Structure formats: structure tokens, C-alpha cells
Amino acid sequence: MAKIDFQEDKLHEECGVFGIFGSPDAATLTTLGLHALQHRGQEGAGIVTFDGESFHGTRRPGLVSDFFTRENVIKKLMGSNAIGHVRYSTTGDSIVKNIQPFYADLSSGGFACAHNGNLTNASMLRQNLVNDGAIFQSTSDTETILQLVARSKREYITDKLIDALFQIQGAYALVILTNKKLIGVRDPYGIRPLVLGDLKGAPVLASETCALDIIGAKYVRDVENGEIIVITDNKIESIKPFPNVNERPCIFERIYFSRPDSIIDGRSVYSYRKNLGSELAKEYKIDADVVVPIPDSGVPAALGFSQTSSIPFELGLIRNHYVGRTFIEPTQSIRQFGVKLKHSVNVSYIKNKKVILIDDSIVRGTTAKKIVKMVYDAGAKEVHLGVSCPPITHPDFYGIDTPNYDELIASNKNINEMSSIIGTKSLFFLSLDGTYRAMGCEERDNSSPQFTDHCFTGEYPTPLIDMEQGNVSKQYSLLTEKS
Amino acid sequence: MAKIDFQEDKLHEECGVFGIFGSPDAATLTTLGLHALQHRGQEGAGIVTFDGESFHGTRRPGLVSDFFTRENVIKKLMGSNAIGHVRYSTTGDSIVKNIQPFYADLSSGGFACAHNGNLTNASMLRQNLVNDGAIFQSTSDTETILQLVARSKREYITDKLIDALFQIQGAYALVILTNKKLIGVRDPYGIRPLVLGDLKGAPVLASETCALDIIGAKYVRDVENGEIIVITDNKIESIKPFPNVNERPCIFERIYFSRPDSIIDGRSVYSYRKNLGSELAKEYKIDADVVVPIPDSGVPAALGFSQTSSIPFELGLIRNHYVGRTFIEPTQSIRQFGVKLKHSVNVSYIKNKKVILIDDSIVRGTTAKKIVKMVYDAGAKEVHLGVSCPPITHPDFYGIDTPNYDELIASNKNINEMSSIIGTKSLFFLSLDGTYRAMGCEERDNSSPQFTDHCFTGEYPTPLIDMEQGNVSKQYSLLTEKS
Amino acid sequence: MAKIDFQEDKLHEECGVFGIFGSPDAATLTTLGLHALQHRGQEGAGIVTFDGESFHGTRRPGLVSDFFTRENVIKKLMGSNAIGHVRYSTTGDSIVKNIQPFYADLSSGGFACAHNGNLTNASMLRQNLVNDGAIFQSTSDTETILQLVARSKREYITDKLIDALFQIQGAYALVILTNKKLIGVRDPYGIRPLVLGDLKGAPVLASETCALDIIGAKYVRDVENGEIIVITDNKIESIKPFPNVNERPCIFERIYFSRPDSIIDGRSVYSYRKNLGSELAKEYKIDADVVVPIPDSGVPAALGFSQTSSIPFELGLIRNHYVGRTFIEPTQSIRQFGVKLKHSVNVSYIKNKKVILIDDSIVRGTTAKKIVKMVYDAGAKEVHLGVSCPPITHPDFYGIDTPNYDELIASNKNINEMSSIIGTKSLFFLSLDGTYRAMGCEERDNSSPQFTDHCFTGEYPTPLIDMEQGNVSKQYSLLTEKS
């Protein structure tokens, strides 16, 4: 029997990280923090704790609330220091050994590490390490960092870590737990996010502020680009080993990934998204009866568009939150159902209307095409589709799961062609400068862009070593062993 | 370790039903139909099919997409006729033997039955049946129907069924599968919904039209109150055995239960909910900066309120869709987290604002209290709470899981007291007539109300026999056997 | 891929029962008792307890030690009265709803029942009951007993039970638990066994004495044929409602089913089996070098044969106790392995030897054929096969899983033909009178046989009503629902 796959046509983040130091409820609080970061990855989750003597850890496929809410799980994760990780759900079977945090017994003691991001020279480094006798147990680039740390001849763990960081390239936000320290690291450009918080004196590290809010911790500051934060029992130390460069965070955190209530740069992610909608409304004047978001992610931009354009906002599409990934497909004698499992039309607000659909991004265009058809089938007079960011023309190599150039619709088609494929009366994208304005910039600084925005521009912040050498494979010829 | 329970303070429906007759993909289509009805019950799901010779069935705890999307499950559910059921998730362990459809081998052949609703004299009937030698295998009132049908001395199954229906009282929408027929039944008042559809000639029965939409079936008509629809290979027959009374459907289907895109009486449920918000805005003029829905169910009414009042609508509260039911509670030294697992504040739209929160109903007031506190903690200047239906003062006995009088806040407190408990600057409820206006009535017809609305009025449409005799227990002293 | 099935060519018992009344550890002791009876059935096990107020129960597929040794399982089985059941492993999927004890809420209160045996008129009774409105939930003949008890119009439970017993025919050893009583019943001929024991004042019922031994209980006496033993708080009452007939227990309990250390009629089962071997040695003089049992069940008879014949006993065949039921079969290019998964040859004691293999019975002859070939392949000069009971020519209908006439080798072939099929130099069976002598009788009393021995003689003790009416099907056209 064929299966219908309902993976949405979106970019996908690969991870979220969390750490806490010196709190009696470390494992429970990490569970809550990871739960708040669940939107960053649903494949699996892991927690490692340290109780003053031993490290304890559990890694599991599935959602945080599926497993880490069990009493017997939390009981075994003893200790007041902990780090945790949620991992993005790739297609295909989950491989437990790739679920983080990773752990190694170094000569200096235990070392656990959780990583959000992606290295661009991991394959090259891995090959060198294997040639030198290293044995890898996972297919993850994160293990490369551990192997490099393990082989450093420096005495102190912080120096070992710096040794390793100077060899890796790409995007990384790390939280690391040793028997004395909780360490947070952001790559030189600060591509992936990491914030520092405080829970009644216990320092906290997290990918987003929403993970601080859920445990009632206060936001202290962002970990800076290129900064190593070393937390011990009596102090928080900042180390900046890299040459100083301007921060250049990934713009998709604001456009799509971060949770709407997370605060970045003093403002909520939701407000950036409304701004994107407002800017879009300023750039395009469409004669329409109703603004309808493609739920859930298109809602804030649609609200912004509606408020700026004064065209009424309606929930003309309904999203079913119970949906799984696949369903058995009925035989061909019966029509394809496709997108209806996830979205359905609220006919009253669509029929005989000129509709502007608003989405936050278009990747392959597959979901948009189905939805546009569904809206026309429901009786819409016209369907326009506004996208609250520029066309995505280039893939990512820093931890966002993007399709190849071949599959990126905007990489191969112009806007008219895309509109024709998707079936819209008109298709319009926010300009790059409009995007920067929505973020609060006057314009993009082309000599030193304020954001990592290569998906729109092709300007990658770091060399893409593995890709240029043809080492882009994410899977080694290891055992096909499954959990 | 203590557990935090995050069951929301809402009413809960007990079931959704679906049936299809004469389609080669009967089990797959039933899976899709039940998936569309998943909001009506998440405890468990079951499907029974008939392949011309044998009945096949599977019943399982969990979501439809957890289990019924597996190829090996669908393969065993052979046949072109099928019925299915989704069941509401009660607290406590799921009892597999209560998951429907129920099945019995009658002298006339196999008989499978799925039921949405609740009988008000099931305990009394059960006692009589047990005294007469019947053995019950479940604790469900639905089994009473089967036992009555089994004992009827009439020859034909339709007559046996009518025999049984004349003995039961309360609310019921039934779908029944025999070796020759698919049968749909609605109780004399039509308290619970049931619609008839058509998929390329194959008749379909479902609780809501959204289950027709997902499979591309056309809506034909509602099954009428007191009607029995008998579907066989060559015709659809309508039987009306009961004295004629006016239809009086449960008003909560429109206020809360049905999916927003389902169509009732020619209009979408979403539009009724927007009307409720509009009516509320007409009844109360509040000076405020922003209208914020309590997501997800408060969104349509908040939109209606905003459009009518011209106070801007903002998603000032964010809902986490990954939430499970319980989490391990951190120790007392750390503050309670409560509602934050499910909802978080979008501070930018709350801080220093006069906020009107809109919810669709208040049951115990517990969730509202936590959210109001959270909104004040986020810096709101004033928090008003508007509820888009009247105060719920009376429990339900027709298939809605309501708390006792003791726990219903509106049953025990006046509005000022409730406002003080919940912590709002003001608390305001839509009037009963406003509610009826939102439904398209001029006013409530007090001599013959258009809706079953006892939760607001105490006017129960049928006698409450078991309750009056003290037989309200839903659990018999059976085996504590679990799945 | 094909599967190799390693079900042995033996008769299979359908059940073992256990009950205890008035012991604080009732569930734990029942677990131990069922564990001792595990050889009587490995498909599933169940326990029902009564704690003075409520009944508790759990039924599960698998071995007793797989599930009932878990603390959380035992904790829920509260109360000082308990009954339990182990069920024989049929091929095909296990059906949880057929695992006993069965339970019903009767008008007189809870009624739990576990049954070893098989009724010969269950299908006829079931049809009558269904015609009268009874709903069956299982495919088991045992449920018929419950339905009959439920429908009795007598006032007291003991009378209801007698009402039911007068309607059923066949073999049954029952243990029954009500809210006041533990009841044991044996059918009028005492075909299936049941013993009464005592654990420090707490009465115990069990299929065999080995279940008394494991808990340190004393053997009191056998429940007599046709006897009902009613145990209450202050007395043990014996009721004999049936006309008096001679006891006629199933001879296979001694030949094959019962555990070797169980005591029947004052002597161990092991000793009866040794006697069978001795009698066989007296009847046949074979010139051979070594007596080799087919393990495990052939060992006692082989010892008896060896001691009487003075031919040395050796474990020339080794049995692997880790064997599962099926293995993936290698492709045809490689030879069949068959019996080697369960048995292997101890070559040193076989090669160049004249070997007498001893087995306790031959059903289809399939296992014997493979073993004989294996022994010849290992270099045996001659292979003789002695069987310590007569040829099995007739199937059983009293709770032993036997193949049809078609498959019973002795029903279709004479001894020479069988020897040729199995591949032995000679094949010899113990005579019927020899079998009776081994049991301690002078000879078989043909006018009133001391044992139920129809498998050898075709003399069934009761009418075979269902079979004669063509109602032998054990499976009704119920749901194919699986656990």
C-alpha cells in the first residue's frame, strides 16, 4: 500500500540546547527547558547530568513529553548540573546513537556536549582523525568536536576545547558539561543562538528565551558571537579566543524557527514576523476581500499584512493539530486527499472572495500548490499568495535542513513561473531590504551584512570546505543498526 | 515525585462516529474520517469492517494516526463496509474494553455499534438486564444498547433496534454495522450530531461534515432528530419511530466542540464563534488596547470581538502544541510553572497594555486564573476577561464530561466573586439571548428552546433517571483489568 | 521467507488451574502455583483476586514468569482470595479475550471462573443462549458456563452453578471465586484432575500436587469426580449433585501431561512413567547396546526400560532448552535443519551402536521420523523405537489438543507401515493391558474402565454432542480482534 507523506514544505532546524548549573532540580528543569524548545527538533531528546561523582544520561527518540516526564527516568538523572538537547526529525528511521548530548571519558574526566548547528569541514576533519586511529561511534559532525578535544595535548579542558574550536568551521552553539564546569560556546559569527539566564542564582544556557520563561529564569544576556562562557561553582567567566568579527546571526531564526514569544534583541519574534507582514503590505497593494494565513506559521505576518493593508484578517484555513506524518493512501479510484489531513478550508470566508494567502516562506512550493488548489476548489474568486521573505534560492549548510538547488523552486524558476506552477492569480515576495527593515535595520549593509542570509543571497559567511571537496554526505557507511 | 497535570479547564466531548457502506477502501476512509474527528476524542479509536463473510475489528488506545496508519493494521480490516469511533481521553488509565465499536454475535448475525452521547437511564436498564442473566463485559452505557437489541424477540434487526431505542433515554448518535446494513440513528431531540454524506455513490455517516470533507465526500443532509437511516445495497431508507418533537441539538457543538470548518445548518462553526465574539462586543464596551484570545479555542470569538469593537487583535498568548498531559513537578523550592507548559505570553503585546482576554467558556476557572496571573506578571496594565457564552451553572448528562456542581465556578459564585477569584479587572459573559442571536435565532424560544442548553439554564430535555435514583456512577465494580 | 516451525509432535493440554482462600499473599502464591503448572499451558495466564470489596484481575499472553513476577502487577492484585489459570499455546496469534479466568457481574455479585477441560456440547448450548439474547465476548466454551450460571433463576450461587452443571457435558475441573466463596468442581467422571491442599489453614485448589509443593502447602485429598467443594470463611463443604459413577480420570495425565514430581493416587507421575518403560521392556526383548530417551519426556520410561532390560541408559540425544517456536528457514540451496534446533545427537553413544529410542507417545510421527534419521546419520547400526503407550488412534474432545483422524499416524497405518514411514528397524508400542498394569491395575476393566482412554480405544466416556451435530468448530465468526 502506498503511504501519503505529510511532511510540510518548510525549512527545518536541527536542534535546541539547554544547560543548568547548580540547581537541585536540574533534570526536571532541563526537561521543561527542552519542552519549550521542542519546536526546534522532534526526532529525539537527551539529557546528561552530573551529581558530583558520576555522569548520568538518557537519550531517546520521540518528544520530550513522551519519555522525560516519567518519574523513573528523572529519578535516575541525578545531580544539580545538567545539559540537554532536542533533535530535528529527519525522514527515515531515527538513529539513537546520533541523539545528543554526546559523552566521552577524557583523560581529564567526563565531557558531555550538545550542539545546535552544522560544521562545514567535519568530513575532512573526520577523515584525518580516522587516519590517525580515532574510532567514531556516530555519523554526527558533533562527534568530531569531541574527538578533537580528546586529542588535544593541552592540560586544561578549556584549552583543549579552544584547540578544537580553532580547527572547526561552520555554525555552532554548544553547551558542554564536565565534572566542574558548564560551558556555552557560540561560533565566531554567532550564526546559531544561545542565551544566558539565571534561576535564583543558578546559571542557565538555552537556545531561546522561551526556555528561560518556562522555568521562571531571568534573561541575563545573549552569549556573544565567538564567546566561550565558562560557569563554575563560584564564577562565570567569558573567553573570546577568536579575532573579533561582527555578529551575523541566521535571519531564519526570526523569520521561521524561533518560537513567537522568544525575545531576540529586545523584541519578540512574533513582532518581527508581524513587521514582515506589514512591510509586505507596504510593498504590494492588492485588491482583495480577505487576508488568510497559512497556519500556523503564517499567522503573525498575515496579521501584520491585514493591519497595514486594512484588508480583514480571517482564519480561512484550519490546521489539524493531531496529524501524524503518514497515512495509508486510498486506492487510485478515489481522489487524492493530500493536504486535507493537515489543513482544511473554512468555506464561509473563502467562497466568492478575493483571497490573499500569507505564508512565511516557500521552499519547494509543494504545500502552497495544494493549498491554493484547495482554496480555489472552495470557491475563491481570486487567490493571491504573499510570502513574507525573499525567494529562497540557495541551500543552507549551517544546521538548517534545506533541499538541494534542484528542489528549491526559487532557484530554478522566476516569479511568474512560480506563480503559474503554484496556481495563484499573483505571487509576491518581500524584498531583501524590506526584510531587513522588518528586523529594525535601515537597510542591508552589503559590505558587512547584519545577518546570515545566504539562502536569499548566496553569500555564505564561511568557506564550505566539505561541500567544495565533495564531502557533503551526512551519512557514513557505518552499521545500519537501529534503536 | 509529584506530577503536574495539564488537562485544560474545558468541557470534553466523549466521542465521534463514522461509517461508510460499499467503498473498496472502507477501512482507509474510516481512518481518515476518524482522524478528522480526532478533536472529539483522543483516548482511543476503533474500526469494525465487514467483508461479506466476516467482521474484522481493531480497537486501540491512542490517536488514530498512531496506529491505524500502519499498513498491517489496515490490511486486516478487510471489506467495503466499515464503522469507526474515537473516544474522549479521560484521566486515569484507558480501558481497552471500553473502546468502541462494540460487537455482538446476535442470533441474527454480527452487530457492531459505535455511540456518541450518553444514556440517562443506562444504570437502571443494566441492573434489570443483569438480574435477568445478562453478562456485561464493559462499563459503558453503549453495551446496554447491544444487550437490549440482543434480547428483543422481534425477527428483523431494525425492529430489534427500535425495541431497544424505545427503552433507552438520553443522547445518542449511533452508527451500526450488520452483515447487510449500515444504520445511523439520532435520539429524539437530536442532541448529538450526525450527518449523511455520499462518496461517489457510497453512503457515509459522520458526526461532523469535516469528516466528509477529508475524504472528498459530498454533504447530503443531517440525519434528523429521532430518525433511523437504514442503508443497504440498493437503497437508503428513513424510519421515524418516535413521536415527532422539535430538534434541540446541543448548543456546545457550536460553541466549543465541533471543528471550526464543520458546517452546521449551512454555516461554518467558525462563523458562529465569530458571531459569539461580536455579540459579546455589542453587549460590553471596554476601554482597552488589545484583544487577545486564549488559544486555540478562543481565537474566532476574539476575532469577532475585535472586528466589532475595533480594538486590535493580537496573539498575545502563544500555545505550545507539543504539550503532553503531565510533567514531573520541580521541588517546592522552585516556583510552580503550571500553565506555562501550554501557554506563554508574547510580552511585546501585553506590557503596559489594557488587555481584553477572550475565551469561549469558563468551567472551573482554574486555567483562566493562571493565565490572568501570567498576563499581569508580563506587565499588563489591566486584564479583562470576556467569555463568549453564558456562565456554566449546570452539569451535562448527555455525553459531555462536566465537573459536578461543586466544581463549576459559575454554579457557586456570582460574577463579581468569579472575577475576584480569577483575578481580572472585569469579567463578562455573553447573555443567553446574545448566544441565541449568534446562532441566528432572534431569541431563545423559552416554551420550546431551539437548543439543548441546560448547562446555562438547568432545563434538561429528558428526565435524568439514573441521577435521580443515585445511579450516576460511571464505573461498575468490575475487574480492574487494564490494557 | 519461509519459517521453520518447531512445535513438537506431542499432545497438548489446554490448561491448569489454581485457587487459594484466606491467605494474605494470595496473588503471589497464585503466581507461584501457576508457575508450577506452567507445563500445562504457555499461551497466557491470568489471576483474579477479591479483596473483600472489589475484584481485581489481570490476564496476559506469555509465561507466568514474564509478567506476574513484576511488583506493580502483584500490587494491584489485592486481596486474600485468588484464582488463576494457565492456558495452552495454540498456533496462531494469542487472543487475549480467551485468556482466563473469566469474570461476570451477576445479580448475586462478582463471579470469576477458571476452567481446565473441554465441553462436548458447548456449541449447542451457545447457540441456544444466543437465540435467547445472550452476548458472548469470547470464543471459549468456558464462557458458556458463565452464561448458564448468569441465567439461572435460583437464588444462591451454588444452586445457580448446579443448574449450569446439569446442562453441560464433557470434561471440566473448575475453580470459581465469588465475593464469599472459593469453589472447586470436577466433572462426573473426574476426567481432568483437581486436588485440595492446605497452607497453614488457607485452603488451596490446584490441578496438580506440584502446585501445592511449591508454596509449601500440604496435600489434603483429591476433589472427587462429580464433587463440588465450597470453601467459605468458616468451612469446607462437599456437594455431590450428580448420580454416582466410577471415577475415570484421563490416562494421559499420567502418561504425558502431569509434572513428574506430582503425586497421583499416592505415587509420583515419574514412577508411573518408569513403570510404563518397565512394562514395555517386559513385552519386547530387543538385542541392543543402548537405551536412549527422546528428551525430555521420554526419560523416565527409558530409565524404566533400561533397568528392566539391563541395557545401558545413555543420554544419546541432547535437548536445547532455549528453543523458540519458529526460525527463519535458510534457502533451499542449503539442507533442511529441522529437528536439530531442538535436539542434537551425542555421537559417542550412538555411533556403531544398536540403539533403542524410547518416547512416551507418537502422535503424527513427524518428530520421531526426523530423530530416527538424525540418529542413523550419526552412525547408529540399528535404530529401534519403543513407545511407552499404545498407538493413539482416536482424537480427544476433553481438553487435549489432538490432530484429526487424518493426521494421527496410528489411525491410518499399521505398525509395520508406521515403522517404515518413521524409518526404524523396529517400532513397538506398549499394550493396553501393559499400560494399565503400569498404573497399578491388574488389567483394564472393560465393562467399566478405570481410565478415560478413548485415544487408544475409541471409548469416549460421554456423548460427543457438538461433534455429532457438526459443531466442532472452536472459532466463531467473531471479530478478528487481537491483543
Added chain:
Amino acid sequence: MAKIDFQEDKLHEECGVFGIFGSPDAATLTTLGLHALQHRGQEGAGIVTFDGESFHGTRRPGLVSDFFTRENVIKKLMGSNAIGHVRYSTTGDSIVKNIQPFYADLSSGGFACAHNGNLTNASMLRQNLVNDGAIFQSTSDTETILQLVARSKREYITDKLIDALFQIQGAYALVILTNKKLIGVRDPYGIRPLVLGDLKGAPVLASETCALDIIGAKYVRDVENGEIIVITDNKIESIKPFPNVNERPCIFERIYFSRPDSIIDGRSVYSYRKNLGSELAKEYKIDADVVVPIPDSGVPAALGFSQTSSIPFELGLIRNHYVGRTFIEPTQSIRQFGVKLKHSVNVSYIKNKKVILIDDSIVRGTTAKKIVKMVYDAGAKEVHLGVSCPPITHPDFYGIDTPNYDELIASNKNINEMSSIIGTKSLFFLSLDGTYRAMGCEERDNSSPQFTDHCFTGEYPTPLIDMEQGNVSKQYSLLTEKS
């Protein structure tokens, strides 16, 4: 609730290994081979295959027949070369990451390894490797071998392996799979066994001949002590890198571990065990009525004892093969059950008899004590206990799980004291020379013993480096991560 643990008082082997090269059914045949070796370890099993391009592997807790008989498991283990491993069941939770075969991606390609035995300098080597940057993923000494191979600077895999072998000490039988070769290795003394077989041209390696028999493979020869056998597509090469020493296999393979039908040195293990019983009977003349083995392992020696002494052999003790490891213990008000779950008395052959019990070894004496009491409780007049090997006075460090000196009864008590503790009328052990005679030697060659027999003599064949340095811990402070 307390748990009764029924782990028997025996020595326990840690592993069995199997490999096959160039057979289309490699995974199925490895499953069968491991099944035949299941007595060597029941904690878990694993298989790694190579299909010409990729390695595939699965490792699971539990029995071979629990998991590797599933079609979907075998289907994924593609390829015609395979190795497998069964692992001994330790108390405590199974740790999946310690289940073998282990796998590493070396610079030379994939390398899978399965190990039976134990290294005596693994901790020291591990510490050195960690100091040099190696990351270990398991707590097993076997991983040390992989890390050493990975770090060898030699070019060819065989040379890398020899590099590693020269650094390790202790007992090992290895099977190794690379993308070109199947390799078998035995340590310089040949402490653990390994045999070479042939299945229609496909070479096979296995711990015992019983694993050849089950797949119909022919025994070719033993892998010699200190030999490396390298199997490639076109030849089988033998390498002997170590200085020549006499073979000195572990004597417990014959006394207890190997399966009775396995052939060692041309004779079945069963025959060695009978010889041990015969020798025991020659050394001790006891006036007794019956010889009773403690089943199952005491049976062959008891047969030998009976035949030599002419005292009749009877199965006076019955073993329950369904036993699990633990049961809930009844409360103290009821007597302890202990050994009865696994063994029960066949009273008829015990009561009023002078009984000689025969067991193959005594470790702590705990099981023996319970059985002796049980036999006296059953009415024995006298109970003598004969042990068919010398007293075990020293622990093993070569892969047999032995208790410490403290717990070894013979290490702390003389024979009279032991007899008194165990409760026997007399206790007698086979002499060391008698043991050697049973093996076919005239006597023990004290200058160069024919067997590894330190458990009786304290003469360890290799230095015990880790133990002497205090590195005997088998568990590192790694993650407590469980499967």
C-alpha cells in the same frame, strides 16, 4: 516488595562467537549457530554482516530466538559474510552498548569484532589510550582491541591486528569481519575455544562444534592456540605470530560450559562428564540406595557414577524449565520457597532412601544447601553430595564470571566445614588427578599443565596485570544510559 532471585550457584561463561564466509544465507546461518551457542550467554546477541559494499548489524538484549528469528530483522542483515556473538547474562540491567560484535570504521575500512574471553591488562591499556585521546563508547575490554587496531600504523589489517594482539594479555577467541576477510584468533594458550568448520565450501568459525552441527557444517579442525586464521575469497591462511607454547585450554569448558554434544579433542563433552562421575565413584565408596543428579548439569556425571558404582540412577530431583530469574517474595509470615521454583523433589525415589546427590561443581554452596534441605525434608535417610571436580578455591579472570575469594566456599572452608554448612551426611570432591584422568590424561603435568585450571590450583597461566594494579573494576564511570 522483596524479590527472590533464582540465579543458580554456578560459574558463568561470558560469550560465544560464530562466523561464516561466503554463504548466501549468512545471517540465517549465524542465527542458527548462535542459537546452538545460547548456553554460553543469554544477556544479548548481535550479528554483523557485510554485503560487498556495506556492513549491517543488529545487537539486542535477550535470546537469539526472541529477536533474530523475525523476518524483518534477517532481511536487513544482507550479505554472504557474517559474524555473531552471544553474551552472558549478568545481574543488573543489560547495557546494549556492551553487546557485541563491536564495529569501527578504520582508515582501512570497516572492522567488526566479537570476543569470547577476558583480557587481564585491558584497564591499563585503556588508561593509556584515553590519555592519548581515544574515546571509548563501551565499558568492555573488547573495545580496547579495536582501539589498538585503529591506532596501529601498519598498512594491512592483519598487521594492525598483530600489533594489537602483542599488546593484550589474557584469554580471547576472536572472530573478525572486514570488507575482505573473516578472521579467527585464539590467544597464545588457547584458553577459550574456537573451531573451524566448512559448509559446502563456506568456511565457518564457532566456539563449539554444536554450532557446526546445527547448520550441517563439517568440523575441520580446532583453531590452534596462538593462531590467526585469515579467510578470504580464495584461501584460508594460518599465521602464528607468537612464540610457541603448549596449548592449555580452560578445563571448565569440559566440566561445565560446553554443550554435552560438542566434540572436544575427538570426544563428546558428555563423555568427559560421565568419566568425571566414574572417577568420582572410583575414589569414593558410599553405601547408598540411589544416585540422584542435581539437574540439568549434574546428569552425565551422575550416570557415570551410577554405572561405575552400580548404585541405581534416578531422577529424584525435577527441574522446571520455565523458570524466570526473579519472583515476588511472599511475606515473612509464609515460609521461604527458594529453590523450589527451579527444582522439586520426586518424593518416591527419595523417601527413606540413602541418597547420593551428584553435582558438577560447587561455587558458593548456596543452591546445594537448599537442595540438600529439600531432599531431607522429603524424607531422605541420608544425603551425600558428590562433586565431579575439585573444590573451586580461586576466581577466574579469563572470561568466567566467578565470585571473589570471600564468596567461594572452598576458598574459606575445609571439606568438613563445607559439609556441615551445606548440611550433608558427607561431601566429597573429585581429586585433581582424577579430574585429569577423566580428561584422558594419565595425570596432571605439574611442570606444564595440560589445562588452565587455576580455579582449583591458583596457577594462572598469564600475569594478572589489572588485578595486581587494582584495576579490576569492570565498570567505568560512564553514562548510566540504558537501552
